[in-house]
Amino acid sequence: MRAIHLANYFVAGCIASSFLGWVASLHPMAARAIAFLAAATFILWGLCWLLDFSVSSWLKISVQNLQALLLASLAAIAIGAGVFLCS
Amino acid sequence: MQLKMWILSATAIALWLAPLSGLDKRIGWHKFIQGLSLGAAVSCAVSAGNIARRLAEENEIETIKTRAITADVVDEIAVSAYVSQQQRQQEAEQILATDEQSDEQETELNSIRESLELLLNQVSNDSGELAVMNLSTRQREQIELILQCHAKGISGKNKILKEVWGVSAGSSQNYRDAKAEYEFLMPFVKGEL
Numbered sequence: 309m310r311a312i313h314l315a316n317y318f319v320a321g322c323i324a325s326s327f328l329g330w331v332a333s334l335h336p337m338a339a340r341a342i343a344f345l346a347a348a349t350f351i352l353w354g355l356c357w358l359l360d361f362s363v364s365s366w367l368k369i370s371v372q373n374l375q376a377l378l379l380a381s382l383a384a385i386a387i388g389a390g391v392f393l394c395s
Numbered sequence: 396m397q398l399k400m401w402i403l404s405a406t407a408i409a410l411w412l413a414p415l416s417g418l419d420k421r422i423g424w425h426k427f428i429q430g431l432s433l434g435a436a437v438s439c440a441v442s443a444g445n446i447a448r449r450l451a452e453e454n455e456i457e458t459i460k461t462r463a464i465t466a467d468v469v470d471e472i473a474v475s476a477y478v479s480q481q482q483r484q485q486e487a488e489q490i491l492a493t494d495e496q497s498d499e500q501e502t503e504l505n506s507i508r509e510s511l512e513l514l515l516n517q518v519s520n521d522s523g524e525l526a527v528m529n530l531s532t533r534q535r536e537q538i539e540l541i542l543q544c545h546a547k548g549i550s551g552k553n554k555i556l557k558e559v560w561g562v563s564a565g566s567s568q569n570y571r572d573a574k575a576e577y578e579f580l581m582p583f584v585k586g587e588l
Contacts, residue, residue: 309454313447316404320440323411327433395415
């Protein structure tokens with residue numbers, strides 16, 4: 309049941325990523341805003357990956373869990389964006 | 396609840412993939428439908444995730460409850476086993492103490508009786524008849540048997556002890572008791588002779 313719960317949140321992340329792609333396709337300004345958001349997210353992602361020990365102690369989770377979370381979020385964004393772009 | 400979760404998950408995936416692959420992005424209302432379905436798909440997926448999380452927590456709570464109940468039952472069984480063992484031990488100790496007490500009392504009564512018999516025999520030693528009268532039936536029977544042994548020509552002390560008391564010469568308590576009784580009875584035997 310815990311795996312299903314995590315899988316559902318993962319699918320929600322994928323769909324949200326597709327939704328952001330759809331928002332970006334509405335208007336060039338929206339695309340810029342989403343691009344800025346994506347860049348900020350990517351920088352934040354990289355910082356979290358580099359400062360994993362500090363971030364894990366701040367979030368009070370283990371380093372393994374943080375790394376799993378970061379990889380899952382990256383995969384969800386990539387899958388969501390990929391699905392939207394390929395459709 | 397599980398069925399709801401599965402339906403929500405399937406709906407989320409369907410609402411995510413079907414409009415994106417089936418509708419044309421260049422047509423305005425198609426695009427609008429795609430946005431709506433993506434929003435609905437996100438909400439369905441999050442709802443399904445929440446339900447699954449709640450079910451997982453309930454399962455964990457059930458597991459903890461089951462473990463606690465099992466631990467309680469095991470603890471109760473162990474306590475009852477300990478209590479019954481202690482009770483049995485106490486009962487056994489009480490029985491042993493009673494046996495020891497009764498043995499001691501019996502030994503004491505025997506010694507008192509023997510002392511009284513000896514005292515009575517010594518007091519009435521002047522009259523042989525009276526002394527014989529004061530002897531117990533068993534002692535009189537033993538005198539009789541000793542006399543029969545003498546009549547048969549058995550004269551050794553150990554032989555008489557073997558014949559009358561059934562004890563062999565040695566250092567056993569039975570032999571010593573028999574010897575003491577024999578020595579006590581000898582004057583009466585001589586009186587009979």
